[in-house]
Amino acid sequence: MTDRAPLRSALLSVSDKTGLVEFATALNAKGVKLLSTGGTAKALRDAGLEVTDVAEVTGFPEMMDGRVKTLHPRVHGGLLALRDNDAHLEAMESHGIDPIDLLVVNLYPFEATVAAGADYDTCIENIDIGGPAMIRAAAKNHVFVSVVVDPQDYDALLAEMEAQDGETTYVFRQKLAQTAYARTAAYDAAVSSWMADALGETAPRRRAFAGTLAQTLRYGENPHQAAAFYTDGSSRPGVATARQHQGKELSYNNINDTDAAFELVAEFDPAEGPACAIIKHANPCGVARGATLAEAYGRAFDCDRTSAFGGIIALNQPIDGPTAEAITEIFTEVVIAPAADDAAMSIFSKKKNLRLLTTGGLPDLTVAAQTYRQVAGGMLVQDKDIGRISRDDLKVVTKRAPSEAELADLLFAWKVAKHVKSNAIIYVKDGATVGVGAGQMSRVDSTRIAARKAQDMAEAMGLDAPLTQGSVVASDAFFPFADGLITAAEAGATAIIQPGGSMRDDEVIAAADEAGLAMVFTGMRHFRH
Incomplete structure (x- = not known):
């Protein structure tokens, strides 16, 4: 294995032409022969650069609306040939294959096409085939070949060539190869996730995850x-x-x-x-x-x-x-x-x-999305909690129905409950939280902690009584026993919102009635772990 590899020829085929002309001009000035395809070749020629069409190398024209242009042994042989293998060199000579030392490719804008809301057929046409094939070939042969998939790496490559007298080091090519494989992996992940969504597959047999370092x-x-x-x-x-x-x-x-x-x-x-x-x-x-x-x-x-x-x-x-x-x-x-x-x-x-x-705006919380959490040996995937309720969804289960003011606060408290770690208890009064109990193993403990914090704030603010007096309470999941509800009533709450569904709902409802509370069931819970 050689550490340094010369750059004498480069194949450029890019969708994103940011910085392309400047980069190719610098390569040309260093004596690098330029090969290209389609729109990339035109952009380079328009800039006055000498470019060889890949079609001249392969002997085949671009065809099938550009679907077939680089899938040819004279391209892939030039990328994959081991320069220190006599059999490979003999095959290159026999079949007229010239080495390609640098591949510069960025892929069809599939992700941007999907984000723009394009139809199915348009998205399919924006799935790149030749690009990923060439990238993978060049990256595999990084012992000899440099591969660039991001315009942001143009300057780094030119700096490397400058420092190494027109060559690149093995470690540098390794880093480029890793970036290249990460890019094709992310690209395939985007395609497979989009297809799963298009097919309505909520749990496809295989799922890919990808991201870009920010x-x-x-x-x-x-x-x-x-x-x-x-x-x-x-x-x-x-x-x-x-x-x-x-x-x-x-x-x-x-x-x-x-x-x-x-x-x-x-x-x-x-x-x-x-x-x-x-x-x-x-x-x-x-x-x-x-x-x-x-x-x-x-x-x-x-x-x-x-x-x-x-x-x-x-x-x-x-x-x-x-x-x-x-x-x-x-x-x-x-x-x-x-x-x-x-x-x-x-x-x-x-x-x-x-x-x-x-941020320029607020996120749309009604748009379906998914959340991911790693566990040992796997990944948990679920729909994002976009569940919402309105007044029409509420079921009054007590003798007393909530007042209009209580209803407004109950709905406010329910929105907050969705974002508090379970077990979650939220006291709200006049459109503001006045006590929050989060992440406790017992729901009654969350109820007590929230009330205690409200008491502490009342003392700090010099109030005669905590703001939980006359408040409402939201519980992210049902009260399994009446004790949590009773604790809320003792803190001064007058109305409760909770999912319902406990085996002891009747006992909890009876406790609410005895305390004179109004209580509504949502039929929806908001566990957040």
Whole structure:
């Protein structure tokens, strides 16, 4: 095996022509012979470069609407031949095969075609065949051949040639080959996932996952864990597609918590008024609506001021100056919103450690998607929880029906419950959370913790009674016993929303009636593990 390999000939066939002419011109200046196909060859000729058509090499014209042009032994032999194997060299000489030292290919824009909503036949026509075949061949023979699949690697290749007197090192070619195989794997993953969706296959026998590196992270959940952030190519507004205006790089935990915050605040339609969600360790510690964005933030903050310190704040409307002023009164890790006005940007700029992200919009929580979680030896895949309920879906099961004000708060609490780790209990009053109990092994413990936190906040704010007095309660799953409901009533709750479905529903309903509570069943639960 040789470490250094010369670059004397290059085959270029690209869909994305970003930087193509400049790159090919630099190759040509280094004495590299250029081969090309179709539109790529035309672009190079139009730039005044001398190019040999692949059709001249193969002796066959492009045919079948371009489906067949590079699938030929004189192409693949030039990519796959081992330059130190006498039998390979003899075969090349016998069949008129010239070596190809560099392959530059990026694939038909299949992912972009699907994202644009193209019909089935158009998507099929945008599945590249010759490109992946050549990429795999060149990558396999990286002992001798360099392969480039991303325009962002053009400069790196030219720098390598400059440093190595027109050659490349083995380690460099290895890295290019790894990138190439990752690209074809991601491409095939996109095609197979799209076909599964087109066929209505919710659990195909084989499933592929792929992503593109967005950021190498300082560490994972803890400093001893290595981590990285990959994007899936989706245009969904959120942390992956947001613009970061200031602050140091996001950490693993920042990204996870910011995603949780923005997905939660997106539950609240900005056309129906401002809303704010404050997240700590992937759980909300305050969610509220308000007449203004600043008021929504203030009411969310008052749910748990202690936990809000160093938290993540998500807003459903563009941030204005007064909201920014209020947010910067304490330390905040990340603020994410659809946009921020000049006044807000100026205020935030004085807080150098605060990360400000803008997304241009809110994610559509009604669009079907899937979530993935790795377990030992496999992957759990499920539909994203896009379940929603309306007033018409509620079943009143107690003697007393909820009032209009209670109904509004119950529906608000139910939206929040979907984003709180199970077992989840949420107290809400007048469009704001006033107590959150999350992630406990016992539902009654979540009920008590949420009430206790509300009591602590009342004492800190100098209130005569906690805000759970006159509140409503949401439970993400049914009450298996009446004890949790009784605890909520003792905290001052007047109405309950829960899925129902327990073997002891009658006992729980009877306890609600005895306490004078109104209770509705949703028929839907929101476990979040």
